[in-house]
Amino acid sequence: MKTGRDIALDGKRPSYLILSTEPLFLKEAEDQLVERVVPPESRDMNYLALYGWEAEPSSVEEFLQTMPFLADRRLLVLREVHSFSAWKRLVEYLKDPNPSSCLLMTSSELKKRDPLYKGVSSNTAVIERKRPYGPTLARWVISRFSSLGMEADEDIARTLIEVAGSGLMELSQEIEKDIPVCGWQDRGPSI
DSSP states (O other): OOBSTTOOOOSOSSEEEEEOSOHHHHHHHHHHHHHHHSOGGGHHHHEEEEETTTOOHHHHHHHHHSOOSSSSOEEEEEETGGGOTTHHHHHHHHHSOOTTEEEEEEESSOOTTSHHHHHHHTTSEEEEOOOOOHHHHHHHHHHHHHHTTOOOOHHHHHHHHHHHOSOHHHHHHHHHHHHHHHTBOSSSBOO
């Protein structure tokens, strides 16, 4: 399957692998797929999130092979998939996946040379998100403000990075806190 940033997390594919050292990117990918694949009223029956180290292979297979209940699809999120001991069973499942299930695998440590990556990447949409640094971090901050309907320039971005640090989760939280505090509304501050 395709790899790269051009792949949409639309939930239409049977499986996705998201690689990033940045926890915010992994969390947002999971949230996006949950929203697109499983309606809120059926999440209790059709959504399961596990860490690789805690996942029982038989439970993973059973969930993926079970038909959805009062919904079109099911979603299994396997976080930190590199720590899943039965990864070879995942590779086998992905050769003929259940069309009613969607599998999202995330990892902060999986490398392209690992056997797990090589095994799943041929049948999975792979998206790698790199953490921004330096000038690209300031552009990320500006785009984050913009995605929330606010304007910010490079000076604001640099100041926020100085105050909050360079962690994307912290920066994102600070940007979201700025909405009510600074009176940001409709593309600009009201103060």
